[in-house]
Amino acid sequence: MKTRIVTIILCCFTAFNFAQNDESVLKEVYKTSLTNGKSYEWLEHLSNEIGGRLSGSKNAELAVQYTKAELEKLGLDKVWLQPVMVPKWERGEKEKAFFEIAGFVKEVNICALGGSVATAKDGVSAEVVEVHDFEELAALGKEKIEGKIVFYNRPMQADLISTFNAYGGCVNQRYAGAMEAGKYGAVGVIVRSMNLRQDDYPHTGSMSYGDLPINQRIPSAAISTNGAEKLSEALKQNKELKFYFKQNCKQFEDVQSYNVIGEITGHKFPNEYIIVGGHLDSWDLGDGAHDDGAGVVQSMDVLRLLKKSGIKPKRTIRVVLFMNEENGLRGATKYAEVAKAKNENHIFALESDAGGFTPRGFSFAANSTNFDQVLGWKDLFKPYLIHYFELGGSGADVGPLKTDTNVLAGLRPDSQRYFDHHHAANDTFEHVNKRELELGTATMTALVYLFDKYGVNPISGTKKIKD
Amino acid sequence: MKTRIVTIILCCFTAFNFAQNDESVLKEVYKTSLTNGKSYEWLEHLSNEIGGRLSGSKNAELAVQYTKAELEKLGLDKVWLQPVMVPKWERGEKEKAFFEIAGFVKEVNICALGGSVATAKDGVSAEVVEVHDFEELAALGKEKIEGKIVFYNRPMQADLISTFNAYGGCVNQRYAGAMEAGKYGAVGVIVRSMNLRQDDYPHTGSMSYGDLPINQRIPSAAISTNGAEKLSEALKQNKELKFYFKQNCKQFEDVQSYNVIGEITGHKFPNEYIIVGGHLDSWDLGDGAHDDGAGVVQSMDVLRLLKKSGIKPKRTIRVVLFMNEENGLRGATKYAEVAKAKNENHIFALESDAGGFTPRGFSFAANSTNFDQVLGWKDLFKPYLIHYFELGGSGADVGPLKTDTNVLAGLRPDSQRYFDHHHAANDTFEHVNKRELELGTATMTALVYLFDKYGVNPISGTKKIKD
16 A cells, blocks of 8 residues: 555656646747747748749749758758659739629729639630539539639638638639539639638639540639629629630649758657648749748747757657648658658658647647547647647648558647638738747647657557657 | 436436537527627727727717717617716827937837826937836936936837736836836936837827826837837947937816716616626727727627527626726726616626737636636637636726626737737727627627526625526
């Protein structure tokens, strides 16, 4: 009995010490990020000195060079570029669109969707069929669609708390709208922007023709939410109004680009990898400050904060700045291929690609044992108001690294303002708040620290690691 | 044994039904707020059509009229004005400030603090003593202070997660800086703005001379954070540089104003009052959109949402738009006086006065039984990412209503951006996000609904209410 009591006391004491230490490490990490962070300064350069960084563009190349040079200044163990071929699509001259109603010409703001073909040189003009989903489109059929412009006008669902869920419920209009409408002989597609606000910004984003024959590939553009409302209203007055639009975009041959990678080699388990990343490419309309400049600079600063906070990782910690998340995911695919070929054991991968807003927590892809471990850390984050720890998606770029035993995670910042800026001309530096960005960096660093310290739980076939 | 099982099953069933009902009410409340809220439209008017509403100003009067008229449209049981005399202070002509360094004149942005006296007509020019707290000031004493301008330059502490805590650690410089410096014969006071960002906006706010004799009352102004850094840097180069500033503010006689009150009378316990409120006055530099236009329109919409959601309150629910929170708290004092005189039993009072940002939860002033009750509701709020339920302050306006048995609460929105705008010219409508504002309204409505349904726990001397 005596022995048991002593054991219990010792256990409590150990647990207490251990929690105390993690608490003080997290405190130091948050303090360093908020008083001596570098993410905001990097983001200023990436946004204002470089700007929009679509894959294959000159700016994307500049971003590769800049971030590599900045990582090299941090005294990491290794910094390198990982070659990857990426698609190159250019918007060309600014788009133009209008319709006539009651003798007045109403100009509306549109932008070509990424990957769309151009219109004919003189543009396209046709009657408009407004639909809200593919079922409605199919019900109308070739008879009612042929020769028309299809206008997808299903708004994002405002009563969903996660704006990402609202996005998920709408984005098929943008991604597959032209593919579906092309089958029925439509001559163009106009899609309501993925935006919960009423404003004048059109929001671009990727679209695909799938394996549609070339002659069914029709130009596809996004219209601002205000423009969508105006057009819908006008169609109620005159179903036969003609909509005109012109866009000048073009797809080129693939070009050489790179993932940018930096590494602190683990001193105890160098062959266990933890990565933290965001994507270096962005859409071309804004500066890509939130999507995903924020994730890029936060990820870079995670490694810097680990060093600044005097943490010497047991495992190898990498920052990976992925190229081409927006319209191809080539960088992520390449990184995962190389990791697999080299048999690198990626035990944990964290992505920040949901904007530089106040962090609320993480969503995880993990087995139940590993998720339970994460939940055990939740209280450590309470002083920083980090409360969201849920199973769910992680991130497009880290997704290909999933195994049965590892853990993937995505930082989950407050999502309310994200789609005000997403893929639009107002995704710019001044809409990122320094403290919110830095809190995200600290939150990411804290989780990386914990995974480095405690590892993950391997399942059958893998030796249990004790440390 | 059989009976016990039946009882347990019945209890479970009842508990389940009851929770289900609250869940569906909250869902309806959030949905209505996000799809059919009115707070944003009201805020647009209050900010852009009326603007800054300092107590005693024409705009404050317009805000009283406007909100009363809007409340009257809601079909409440009663809407009225509660008279209260308020102070009237005017800024007058825009302030001016500069210093000379190395032959260059550097203009800096300042603004008079609310309640300050003016400078002499030609302004004041003097050497500057930079200090960081009152201890440093006292150590310098009359010898080093007399005839000088005291420059308080203690920044807000960036590593505190709650920016309100950082504010709390600095604001004595603004409130009492002139009172303290006046004692040592200083001729003016310049205070670093309460702002965590580096920018060019000076932030005003209330200050007091206490019972200092008139001849020791010196002009007091805030300088922008960029200005503070420039001045501090220049003082390192030249300790004898002269700082000039001029301000033209004036205190007038008190004037008549009003709290605006609307009420849905309770159908079961009309003599139990639940109030929800914000303050109608604001500082004069911006439009008072966050401080506290947001709290005003959210509080108004709480009553509207209750009606829209088909909730018929058992208790009397009042919206109270308090006048003069910023520089006197006269409205709050008056409301509490009248409530006491009429022996009105205020069981719960909720204030929103921390900006229209994404809500994170509430802080409560409550006894442990009542707080336990609140904690029992916490899970209902989880789908809306409302996680912060802590004991702490409530709000300046509801504070005077505290009793041993009632509950006071303050809405706690994300605080990271609040002090970017607080009391400055950029506290304007475009910095309020519609969804963030509406989520706040829904969160407030949900809590009011729960307090109305379940009441609070009275202690000894009061009959336990069963409902």
